[in-house]
Amino acid sequence: xxxxxxxNPMLSLGLDGDNAWRLADYVNRGGYxxxxxxLEGKIAQGDVINEVKKSVLRGRGGAGFPTGLxxxxxxxxxxxxxxVVCNSDEGEPGTFKDRDILRYNPHAVIEGMIIxxxxxxxxxxxxxxxxxxxxxxxxxEEALAEARSACMLGNNILNSDFDFDLFAHHGYGAxxxxxxxxxLESIEGKKxxxxxxxxxxxxxxxxxxxxxxxxxxxxxxxxxxxxLGGEAYLEAGKANNGGTKLFSVSGHVxxxxxxxxxxxxxxxxxxxxxxxxxxxxxxxxxxxGGSSAPVLPAAAxxxxxxxxxxxxxxxxxxxxxxxxxxxxxxxxxxxxxRLAFFYFEESCGQCTPCxxxxxxxxxxxxxxxxxxxxxxxxxxxxxxxxxxxxxxICALGDAASMPxxxxxxxxxxxxxxxxxxxxxxxxxxxxxxxxxxxxxxx
Numbered sequence: 001x002x003x004x005x006x007x008n009p010m011l012s013l014g015l016d017g018d019n020a021w022r023l024a025d026y027v028n029r030g031g032y033x034x035x036x037x038x039l040e041g042k043i044a045q046g047d048v049i050n051e052v053k054k055s056v057l058r059g060r061g062g063a064g065f066p067t068g069l070x071x072x073x074x075x076x077x078x079x080x081x082x083x084v085v086c087n088s089d090e091g092e093p094g095t096f097k098d099r100d101i102l103r104y105n106p107h108a109v110i111e112g113m114i115i116x117x118x119x120x121x122x123x124x125x126x127x128x129x130x131x132x133x134x135x136x137x138x139x140x141e142e143a144l145a146e147a148r149s150a151c152m153l154g155n156n157i158l159n160s161d162f163d164f165d166l167f168a169h170h171g172y173g174a175x176x177x178x179x180x181x182x183x184l185e186s187i188e189g190k191k192x193x194x195x196x197x198x199x200x201x202x203x204x205x206x207x208x209x210x211x212x213x214x215x216x217x218x219x220x221x222x223x224x225x226x227x228l229g230g231e232a233y234l235e236a237g238k239a240n241n242g243g244t245k246l247f248s249v250s251g252h253v254x255x256x257x258x259x260x261x262x263x264x265x266x267x268x269x270x271x272x273x274x275x276x277x278x279x280x281x282x283x284x285x286x287x288x289g290g291s292s293a294p295v296l297p298a299a300a301x302x303x304x305x306x307x308x309x310x311x312x313x314x315x316x317x318x319x320x321x322x323x324x325x326x327x328x329x330x331x332x333x334x335x336x337x338r339l340a341f342f343y344f345e346e347s348c349g350q351c352t353p354c355x356x357x358x359x360x361x362x363x364x365x366x367x368x369x370x371x372x373x374x375x376x377x378x379x380x381x382x383x384x385x386x387x388x389x390x391x392x393i394c395a396l397g398d399a400a401s402m403p404x405x406x407x408x409x410x411x412x413x414x415x416x417x418x419x420x421x422x423x424x425x426x427x428x429x430x431x432x433x434x435x436x437x438x439x440x441x442x
Contacts, residue, residue: 021139023146026107032152034226035111038118039160043226048119052222054230056242061087061178061215062290062319064308073202074120074212082122083211084113086219087183088129091175093291093342094322097246097258098216102129102136105220106143110166112219114152115226117164120212125166127216128183131173140168175346179394180213182348193348194394217246238264241307245318249274251325252281263307270306270323281327285410289319291339292399294406295332316406331424331431332411336403337365343400354397357388361404368415371422378415381408 019025026032037043043051053068074082086109090098101109113125129137144166147153155163169187171177177186181195184206205211221243225233234242241263247270250256254275261270267286277283283298288306294316296304304310311318326335344358361384367373385401392398408415417425424431 021104021106021143023107023143023150026105030227031107031223032111034223035114035118035152036158038115038226039158039162045119048115048226051225051230052119055225055233056230056237056240057218057221057225057233058241058308059215060217060221060245060321062092062292062317064318067214067218070202070214071116071120071212073200074122075203075210076121078121078210081124081207081209082120083206083209084117084120084122084125085180085183085187085206085211085213086113086125086127086216087178087180087213088127088216089171089178089183090130090216090320091132091173091178091346092320092322093339094250094287094324095248095290095320096250097248097321099130099133099136100258101216101220101246102133102140106140107147108220108223109140109216110143110147110152112222113166114157114164115222116212116214116219118162122212123163123165125164126169126187126206127166128169128171128177128187131171134170137168137170144168174348175342176348176394176396179396182394183213184211193350196393237262238305238307240309245306245321247306247321247323249323249325251323252278252327252330253325254278261306264305264310267301267304267306271325274325277325277327279327281329283325284328284330285326285332287316287322287324287326287403289317290322291324291342292395292402293317293319294402295410296406297410329426329431331426332407332414333365333369333418333424334431336407337362337369339403340365340400343396347396347400351392351394351397353388353391354400357384357397358400360384361400365404368418371418373415373419375416375419377419378408378412381405 049068049071052071057067058064059067088098088102117125151158153165157164171186174192177183177192179194180201182192186192187206201211201213203210237243244260244262246258246260248258259270259273285295285297286301287293287295288311296314296316300314304314308318340362344362347354347358349355364377364381368377381404385405388397388401414425
């Protein structure tokens with residue numbers, strides 16, 4: 001797996017040596033210097049959030065909400081406990097950046113969470129780690145132990161009067177726990193199902209207390225922003241899209257892996273960094289932000305730069321930054337069938353539109369893929385997705401619906417061919433030559 005991370009030394013994954021993740025190496029790279037400056041009084045408590053606002057750091061987990069604004073929602077005058085929570089429940093198909101941050105640079109996340117706790121007046125944090133990456137959970141626990149031994153966690157951190165402790169929480173592989181309120185329910189020992197909102201976590205979160213939840217990559221960027229300065233971090237990206245971002249590139253490329261690039265980098269540049277198209281084949285389509293993001297045909301994605309605004313203008317989402325590349329051998333019906341099955345399986349069943357609708361979507365697409373489709377099925381898929389979206393407690397229903405809408409919109413002729421001819425437009429032998437990666441790994 002190719003890994004590039006030379007731009008942001010705090011976020012960097014391109015580290016040499018088996019022990020580069022340990023505290024000593026992190027400190028040698030400037031780690032915990034941002035925290036020291038803050039606790040020594042060189043940066044005032046109120047200025048921390050202002051620097052994050054200046055950076056225009058947007059949440060790296062998918063929604064892209066401005067981080068500094070989110071932190072400002074935390075009621076600092078609240079007299080009781082307040083919590084900082086890291087969402088490392090990376091379960092969306094195509095996404096694999098956060099586990100590598102925790103694997104290769106866990107102390108960046110720890111330092112970022114401590115700084116967040118200081119800025120918002122919180123004294124405790126939790127990192128919810130996806131249940132299918134046990135070795136990553138173990139490594140983060142080791143990193144926490146190192147930080148405690150060095151007085152980076154616990155009472156009177158670095159001989160200051162600031163107390164903050166941090167704990168890892170191991171999930172059990174449920175995709176729905178990536179939704180922030182379902183994650184909170186899971187930490188509390190309950191069934192991981194989303195809560196009704198309002199109230200929102202900033203006022204009623206973990207254990208009923210004010211809580212701020214951010215993604216792993218978001219927290220890992222905080223020390224760098226504090227050391228560099230918010231405005232300088234913003235300039236590393238583009239307007240309204242501050243800094244750098246990790247993109248998990250998979251599918252039909254020669255060098256799949258995590259690539260850190262400035263936001264606003266052309267998609268063509270990212271594709272070249274990943275070694276270009278595998279086997280010299282033509283690009284057919286790309287999902288630019290994880291499996292829940294609408295698919296874009298080759299012509300649309302090649303005109304995009306990799307940032308929130310450009311991808312949104314093209315009709316998709318930057319999302320988690322999971323770039324799934326599909327070449328000309330891909331059967332779009334088969335690919336969508338696999339995605340639809342995933343969301344059907346992962347629905348928590350709490351909402352009728354999602355519970356029944358994701359099942360319905362999968363069955364209709366499965367019918368088309370297996371030569372039993374009807375032309376009216378294409379309109380039926382549109383009707384079902386319309387009746388799911390916006391009618392559920394959380395966004396999983398939307399996440400299941402948007403791929404269906406976009407696949408049918410951009411590749412309707414391929415779906416119609418499937419229905420009329422009872423077979424795929426792409427010959428089976430051609431699919432076997434190139435498409436196994438996508439359908440086998442979702």
